[in-house]
Amino acid sequence: MSRKCVRRVFGTAVGVLLATPLLAQQPPSTPAAALELYHVHVVKAAAGKLSDVIDAYSNGPAARPGDPQVAPVILRHREGGEWDLMVITPHGKDHTLSADTPPAEVQAFNQKIIPLSDWHGDTFAVGPPWESVQKAILPARGAQGTVYVVTDLRALTGHRQGLRQTLDRIGQQAPGRTALFAHVEGAPWNFLTITRYDSWADLGQQQTGQSSQQQDPSLDLRRDMAVHHDTVATYVGGGEARK
Numbered sequence: 001m002s003r004k005c006v007r008r009v010f011g012t013a014v015g016v017l018l019a020t021p022l023l024a025q026q027p028p029s030t031p032a033a034a035l036e037l038y039h040v041h042v043v044k045a046a047a048g049k050l051s052d053v054i055d056a057y058s059n060g061p062a063a064r065p066g067d068p069q070v071a072p073v074i075l076r077h078r079e080g081g082e083w084d085l086m087v088i089t090p091h092g093k094d095h096t097l098s099a100d101t102p103p104a105e106v107q108a109f110n111q112k113i114i115p116l117s118d119w120h121g122d123t124f125a126v127g128p129p130w131e132s133v134q135k136a137i138l139p140a141r142g143a144q145g146t147v148y149v150v151t152d153l154r155a156l157t158g159h160r161q162g163l164r165q166t167l168d169r170i171g172q173q174a175p176g177r178t179a180l181f182a183h184v185e186g187a188p189w190n191f192l193t194i195t196r197y198d199s200w201a202d203l204g205q206q207q208t209g210q211s212s213q214q215q216d217p218s219l220d221l222r223r224d225m226a227v228h229h230d231t232v233a234t235y236v237g238g239g240e241a242r243k
Helices: 050-058 104-116 130-137 160-171 200-211 217-224
Strands: 036-045 073-079 085-090 117-127 147-155 178-185 191-197 225-237
Touching (some): 147 200
Antiparallel strands (some): 036 085
16 A cells, blocks of 8 residues: 555454465464564655654654654664664554544654655554564674674465465574564565674674575575565664664
8 A cells, every 4th residue: 555645554354364374374283373563654855854753763653652662663674675763652452543643743754754755555464472582683782783684575476375484494493582473454565584693893794694505495585486576674663672
């Protein structure tokens, strides 16, 4: 869903869809995951307005009504995709969209961001519990210059389960620092992975180590993947400070 204006998406019950997309791609022997719903929002700033867009999202209204303590995680594009910011908001087990007039602070945010942005996209996805996502993608204590590789992938027709299984194996190579999300509604990707590196040097070392492995599971992606996009991003803010 991409439009010329940007708005915060609050609240239609998509909880009924919550269990289906991710669980359907797990092998029968895999225990059911404790899934939660996420809103993945990407935005492209208007020319010369990136700093204003970053400031607007960093100081925007609470993205989850009734829970101002939940601050979305905001990542900034550095290399790769066309978006400038990715905003990831947890919505727990369900979410409701409403045609009611949004709160005054949300209306004010919308009016502020419209002239600052060229386009945006919204996708609902399912992923691990919020606590697990926080541990995986929030900067580690003492880390300077945390870097992320954000990858969206679309499977070949009939190959989603195979692609999911390969992504699970790849994630096991980066335990505790990779979050995997599965599409519910929105963008054409089937899966989104976010992997955290504690610095640019750490990113380089990890990538070098992976390329030297003879049994690199990422080579298996080509069997099941139709298309993918990689974006290197940095942390802007959001989530909770890691203790």
